[in-house]
Amino acid sequence: xxxxxxxxxxxxxxxxxxxxxxxxxxxxxxxxxxxxxxxxxxxxxxxxxxxxxxxxxxxxxxxxxxxxxxxxxxxxxxxxxxxxxxxxxxxxxxxxxxxxxxxxxxxxxxxxxxxxxxxxxxxxxxxxxxxxxxxxxxxxxxxxx
Numbered sequence: 456x457x458x459x460x461x462x463x464x465x466x467x468x469x470x471x472x473x474x475x476x477x478x479x480x481x482x483x484x485x486x487x488x489x490x491x492x493x494x495x496x497x498x499x500x501x502x503x504x505x506x507x508x509x510x511x512x513x514x515x516x517x518x519x520x521x522x523x524x525x526x527x528x529x530x531x532x533x534x535x536x537x538x539x540x541x542x543x544x545x546x547x548x549x550x551x552x553x554x555x556x557x558x559x560x561x562x563x564x565x566x567x568x569x570x571x572x573x574x575x576x577x578x579x580x581x582x583x584x585x586x587x588x589x590x591x592x593x594x595x596x597x598x599x600x
Contacts (some may be wrong), residue, residue, distance in 0.1 A: 456600035460498030
């Protein structure tokens with residue numbers, strides 16, 4: 456397998472749920488922390504607060520910059536969780552978001568893009584990788600290439 460660029464192997468999987476039930480949120484928080492520390496590679500900056508991050512914020516009806524600020528101004532996970540609880544809507548509709556996340560890439564256009572990405576990664580034959588979260592987990596070593 457050929458990585459598309461610099462790969463961070465210490466980020467949570469997009470399939471990992473936050474205690475509030477939302478998939479990808481732990482990953483977004485980890486990316487924010489790396490960004491704030493100046494440790495987020497350019498390959499990750501391209502979709503920082505966009506891609507899954509942006510789609511999650513759109514689902515929640517919040518500005519990604521407000522999530523970044525909550526992380527920046529929190530000294531602990533407990534404080535951050537309290538800030539996010541105030542920032543996020545009461546009904547997170549986690550089941551709606553989680554289903555959307557695991558299916559990103561399953562539309563006709565998404566399948567074409569996944570095919571292109573798999574070819575770039577030199578794993579074109581891996582038709583078992585059916586979502587963008589699968590691609591992330593493969594590139595970061597959580598799914599065997």
